[in-house]
Structures are given as C-alpha cells and as structure tokens.
Amino acid sequence: MKAINNALDLLLQKLNNWGEHLVLMLPNIFIALVLLIATFYIARLLRKWIERFINRFSHSAALNNLITTLIYIAILLVGFFFVLSVLQLDGVVISLLAGVGIIGLALGFAFQDIAANFISGVIIAVQKPFSVGDMIETNGYLGMIERITLRTVDVRKTTGELVRLPNKMVFENPVTNFSYQHVRRVDLDMGVSFAEDLEKVQQVIITTLQDVKNRVKTRDIEVMYDEFGDSSINLVVRFWVTYKRQFDYVSAKSDAIIRIKKAFDREGITIPFPIRTMDFAMKGGETLSEELQKVTNGQAQNDKPQDGE
Incomplete structure (x- = not known):
C-alpha cells in the first residue's frame, strides 16, 4: 500500500512539474505558433514572387517549378527549426538534422540512377542544348523532341514511334541537333x-x-x-x-x-552502271558459250525428222 502511495505521489509531482513548465512555456508556445504561421505566409509570398522572377529568364516549366518548390521547402524548414528552437527543443533539431543526413545518404545509394537522371535533367534544362520541336539524333534514335522533363527526353521517331530516353543517356552521349541552325x-x-x-x-x-x-x-x-x-x-x-x-x-x-x-x-549525259560477267565454272575448262553451243546443236539434231516418218 505504501508503494502505491509513493507511486501516486511521484506521478502527481511529475504532473505538477509539467503543468508549471507548461505555464512558463505559454509565451514561447504563442511565439512559436506566430512564427510558424508567419513562415507559411512568407514562404508562399516568396514562392509567387520568385516564380514570376524566374519566368522572365527561363522558359522551362519543369525547371522553374523545381526551383520554386525547393526554395519553398527550404524556407519552411528554416522556420520549423526556429520554432523548435523557441520551444527549447534544440536537441530535437540536432537529431532531425542528423536523421535527414543519414536518410539522404541511404536514399542516394538506393536511387542513384533516378538521382543521376534528375541531375542530368536539371543541367539540360539550364544549358538548353536542344528544345521541344528540334530534330535530334542520339543513342541511335533519330526523331523530333516532343517533351523534356526532369527525368526523360521524349523523342518521336520519323517512323512514328515515341522513345523516352533517360536524361542520363542523353547527357552522357553525343547528340546531333539538326535544327540548331535551321x-x-x-x-x-x-x-x-x-x-x-x-x-x-x-x-x-x-x-x-x-x-x-x-x-x-x-x-x-x-x-x-x-x-x-x-x-x-x-x-x-x-x-x-x-x-x-x-x-x-x-x-x-x-x-x-x-x-x-x-x-x-x-x-544526253550518261549515268553508267557497272557490268559484271558471271562465271559458271563449267567442267573441263569449257566456256559457257561452248557449252551452250553443244546444247543448241543437240536440240537441233533431235528436231530433225527421222527417215520413214
């Protein structure tokens, strides 16, 4: 019975301490909520402003969307870490950063081909060696570019088939752009x-x-x-x-x-064509004309009327 009372006393003491700590943290919680709301609001405004700014210099919708999305996520992360810091959860911040690093390293090994295609797509979008509508030849495929994404380059062959080439293949291999100079x-x-x-x-x-x-x-x-x-x-x-x-x-x-x-x-200009002599390699060294003469003479003998007919 005494043990149960001690446990209850300990529990009540813990709850009391948490309650006092919560009361002391109320100003911090209020500031954290305001900071979190402000972060979402600022991130949304900056995303719209950056999107309008980038569209003046880049006509790649995929690249523009990627840049604005990355900036938006980065602003949200910064604001989130500030909120945790205000709530005196610095240890959680360090743990999250370490976890993000480990997860990112693991995903990098697991999806290295996808990452390579993604990075190649970003470089292609920035350098612009070709654009939609260009006639190119790469990796043994000749056709018109129908679509460029951050993962593939879609090529419509001259015979009508659609080929989706991974960006890594296009980036690492020679590309002939027939439409570059028109x-x-x-x-x-x-x-x-x-x-x-x-x-x-x-x-x-x-x-x-x-x-x-x-x-x-x-x-x-x-x-x-x-x-x-x-x-x-x-x-x-x-x-x-x-x-x-x-x-x-x-x-x-x-x-x-x-x-x-x-x-x-x-x-009256002549385009000559090659003339070839065919050798049938007749037995005994006889030529084809001699063999034909024998065949002709033999058939002529057979066609002569016989005596008494």
Whole structure:
C-alpha cells in the first residue's frame, strides 16, 4: 500500500512539474505558433514572387517549378527549426538534422540512377542544348523532341514511334541537333561516263538545281569530282536547304534527283552502271558459250525428222 502511495505521489509531482513548465512555456508556445504561421505566409509570398522572377529568364516549366518548390521547402524548414528552437527543443533539431543526413545518404545509394537522371535533367534544362520541336539524333534514335522533363527526353521517331530516353543517356552521349541552325546540307553521290565533258556536267547540275525545293539561295551549289571509279567518274553534289522537319530534307533530296535525271536525259549525259560477267565454272575448262553451243546443236539434231516418218 505504501508503494502505491509513493507511486501516486511521484506521478502527481511529475504532473505538477509539467503543468508549471507548461505555464512558463505559454509565451514561447504563442511565439512559436506566430512564427510558424508567419513562415507559411512568407514562404508562399516568396514562392509567387520568385516564380514570376524566374519566368522572365527561363522558359522551362519543369525547371522553374523545381526551383520554386525547393526554395519553398527550404524556407519552411528554416522556420520549423526556429520554432523548435523557441520551444527549447534544440536537441530535437540536432537529431532531425542528423536523421535527414543519414536518410539522404541511404536514399542516394538506393536511387542513384533516378538521382543521376534528375541531375542530368536539371543541367539540360539550364544549358538548353536542344528544345521541344528540334530534330535530334542520339543513342541511335533519330526523331523530333516532343517533351523534356526532369527525368526523360521524349523523342518521336520519323517512323512514328515515341522513345523516352533517360536524361542520363542523353547527357552522357553525343547528340546531333539538326535544327540548331535551321539549315542542313544535302549531299548527293553519283557518277558520269568517262566520255562526258566534265565541265559541262558541272554547269548542267548547277543550273538544274537553282530552283530545287527549300534551297537556301544565299549558298552556292557545289559540284566536286571525287574519284575515278570502276565504270564512272564519281562526283558529289552539295547544296543547302532550310530545315524545320525531316521531310524538308528528304523532299529536297528527292526533288534534286528527279531534276538531275531529267536534265541528263535532255542533254544526253550518261549515268553508267557497272557490268559484271558471271562465271559458271563449267567442267573441263569449257566456256559457257561452248557449252551452250553443244546444247543448241543437240536440240537441233533431235528436231530433225527421222527417215520413214
């Protein structure tokens, strides 16, 4: 019975101490509540102001949202730690900071690929090596960029398929941006007969391609002879076209081929094709013509009418 009374006395003493401490802490609690409300209010105002400010310099919605969100969370954390300090809970603050560090380290190892894609997305958003609508080639994929997020770059291939490339792959590998200068050079490899007047061929091609589709008129058409081939003199035709989509390049190249073929037909210029002799390796070293002659003679003998028929 005495033990129970002692326990009750101890409990009442503890409650009494807590009550006295709560009364003493009432001013601190009131200040902490005011500080907490002010923190949310200030964080919301700063977020709106920073968002309007960043939109003047950056057109990436994902990056702008990331920056404003991080600033908003940082302000809330600072205010929260101040509230704990006012409530004389400094030990809790230290424990929380240590816990956040340990959790962050563990999550970093567990989600390192996600973190790498996220950081790569931030760098891509800042550097802007390409934008939505650009035609790029990377990691073996050629297509138009349809969307850029902080995790992936979505590429619509020329054949219609949508490929979502992780930002880490795009960031760490070469990227060819065909839309960067809005022009692209078309190269045509072809050959003409050894008997042709090469200077005439040059002039015919240059004249023919003056009005080819999408051609940039400020750049000259180049016709350069490259080598003596097996059955032709090979040359390269180069000209520049305006480039917004892959169809601009393909249609200009097709139009150039049609125009050159018509011009060559009209001027009597020959585009030779290789001639090959097929060796059937007949037995006894006999040639194919000798073997065909034997077959022909044998069939002629069989077609002759026999005596008595």
